Amino acid sequence: MNLTILNGGPTEADGSFALYCSTLSEKLGQTHTLQHFMLDKMETKQCIGCWNCWWKTPGICTLVDDAEQALHAVVHTDLLIFASPITAGFTSSTLKTFQDRLVSLLHPYIQLVKGECHHRKRYDKYPDFALLLQKEPNTDAEDIEIITDIYKRLAVNFHTSLKYVWFTETTKMEDISHELSHN
Amino acid sequence: MSLAIINGSPRGKKSNSKILIEHFLAGYRSQSNHENISVSYLIKSDQQKEHLASFSGSTNVILIFPLYTDCMPGMVKAFFEQIILLKEKPQNLGFIVQSGFPEAIHSVYVERYLQKLTLRLGCNYLGTVIKGGVEGIQVMPDSMTRKVFSKFRELGAHFAQHGEFSPAMVKQLKSPLRMSKLQQTGYRLVSLTGLTNFYWNSNLRKNGAWEKRFDKPYA
Numbered sequence: 001m002n003l004t005i006l007n008g009g010p011t012e013a014d015g016s017f018a019l020y021c022s023t024l025s026e027k028l029g030q031t032h033t034l035q036h037f038m039l040d041k042m043e044t045k046q047c048i049g050c051w052n053c054w055w056k057t058p059g060i061c062t063l064v065d066d067a068e069q070a071l072h073a074v075v076h077t078d079l080l081i082f083a084s085p086i087t088a089g090f091t092s093s094t095l096k097t098f099q100d101r102l103v104s105l106l107h108p109y110i111q112l113v114k115g116e117c118h119h120r121k122r123y124d125k126y127p128d129f130a131l132l133l134q135k136e137p138n139t140d141a142e143d144i145e146i147i148t149d150i151y152k153r154l155a156v157n158f159h160t161s162l163k164y165v166w167f168t169e170t171t172k173m174e175d176i177s178h179e180l181s182h183n
Numbered sequence: 184m185s186l187a188i189i190n191g192s193p194r195g196k197k198s199n200s201k202i203l204i205e206h207f208l209a210g211y212r213s214q215s216n217h218e219n220i221s222v223s224y225l226i227k228s229d230q231q232k233e234h235l236a237s238f239s240g241s242t243n244v245i246l247i248f249p250l251y252t253d254c255m256p257g258m259v260k261a262f263f264e265q266i267i268l269l270k271e272k273p274q275n276l277g278f279i280v281q282s283g284f285p286e287a288i289h290s291v292y293v294e295r296y297l298q299k300l301t302l303r304l305g306c307n308y309l310g311t312v313i314k315g316g317v318e319g320i321q322v323m324p325d326s327m328t329r330k331v332f333s334k335f336r337e338l339g340a341h342f343a344q345h346g347e348f349s350p351a352m353v354k355q356l357k358s359p360l361r362m363s364k365l366q367q368t369g370y371r372l373v374s375l376t377g378l379t380n381f382y383w384n385s386n387l388r389k390n391g392a393w394e395k396r397f398d399k400p401y402a
Contacts, residue, residue, distance in 0.1 A: 055386040097257025
C-alpha cells in the first residue's frame with residue numbers, strides 16, 4: 001500500500017506530535033511504501049485563486065515552491081494522511097495552506113454529486129483520506145465533530161471518503177498498522 | 184463604536200470579497216457617518232501587526248473570506264492562530280463566507296467552526312453570512328449581479344442601524360441551501376449546452392489551453 005503523510009505539525013525533534021509521526025512513519029514504512037512530507041520544512045505558498053492550474057496550465061499550479069513533489073505523491077498514494085495538532089479548534093494553518101493547493105488536482109468543470117455541485121475528477125482515482133490529530137487542552141467532542149465533518153466534505157469534493165480518524169493520545173500505532181494491513 | 188472589516192481573500196484587492204464589502208459598506212455608510220471604519224487585507228503579510236491591532240481595537244469585526252477546500256484559506260487559519268493568543272478582543276465578531284458553488288450547503292460546515300471559534304475567543308457571535316455563486320461576479324453583466332449587490336447594501340444598512348446581520352437578509356443570501364430536484368434537472372439540461380462551463384471554457388480558450396483541459400500531468 002502507498003501511504004502519504006502530510007504533516008502540518010511543528011517538526012522539532014522533541015515535540016510529542018513530531019515524535020509520534022516519525023515513529024509511526026518508521027513503523028508503517030516497514031510494510032508499506034510511505035512518503036512523509038514535513039510541511040513546515042517546505043516552502044508552500046498560499047493558493048491565490050488565480051486559476052492558472054485550471055485554465056492556463058491545466059493540472060499544474062504555477063506558484064514556484066516545494067508543493068509539487070507532495071502534489072505528485074497525492075495522486076499516486078492509496079491513503080492520504082492529514083496529520084496535525086489541533087490549534088484554535090482546527091488543523092494547523094501549515095496543513096491548511098498546503099491543502100488549499102490540492103485544487104490543482106481537480107477539474108474546474110462542475111458536476112452534480114448526490115444533488116450537489118462538485119468539481120469533476122481530473123485523475124481517474126483519488127486516495128482515501130485519514131486524519132491524525134493531536135488534541136489541544138480545550139478540545140472537546142464538538143471540535144472533533146466539526147473537524148471530521150469538514151474533512152468528510154473535502155473527501156466528497158475529492159471523490160473519496162474519510163476512512164480513518166486517529167488521535168496521537170489514544171490511538172496505538174499497532175492499531176493503525178493493523179488496520180492498514182487488513183484493509 | 185468602530186467597525187473593522189478584515190478581508191481574508193488571497194486575491195486581496197482584486198477579490199470578489201472586496202466587491203461584496205464595498206456594497207456592504209455603501210449600505211452601512213448610508214445609515215451611519217459617525218463611526219470609525221477600517222478595511223484591511225490579510226494577504227498583506229507585512230501589515231500583520233496592523234491587522235491584529237485592527238481586530239483587537241474595534242467594537243465590531245467582520246471577517247470575509249472565500250471558501251477554500253471546504254473551509255477557510257490557510258492564511259485565514261494562520262490569522263485565527265494569532266488572534267486566539269490576544270488579550271484584547273472585539274466585542275462582536277461576525278463572518279461572511281462566499282464561494283463559487285451555487286448552493287450554500289458547502290459553507291455551512293465552516294460556519295459551525297466559526298461559531299465555535301467566536302465562543303472560544305469570548306466575543307459575541309454576530310453570525311455568518313453565506314453567499315454562493317460569487318465566482319464570476321466581476322465578469323457578469325449588471326443584470327446578473329444587481330440583486331446580490333443590492334442585498335449586500337441592505338445588509339450593511341441594517342448592520343449600521345441595528346448592529347446585527349439582518350436575519351431576513353442572511354436567510355435570503357443563504358438560499359438556495361441545496362438545489363431542489365427541479366433545479367437539479369434544470370442544471371443537468373443547461374449543462375448539456377455547455378453553458379455551465381462557459382466561464383472556464385472561455386478562459387481556457389483565451390489562454391490557448393483548451394486542448395490541454397483534461398491533462399493529467401502527474402498521472
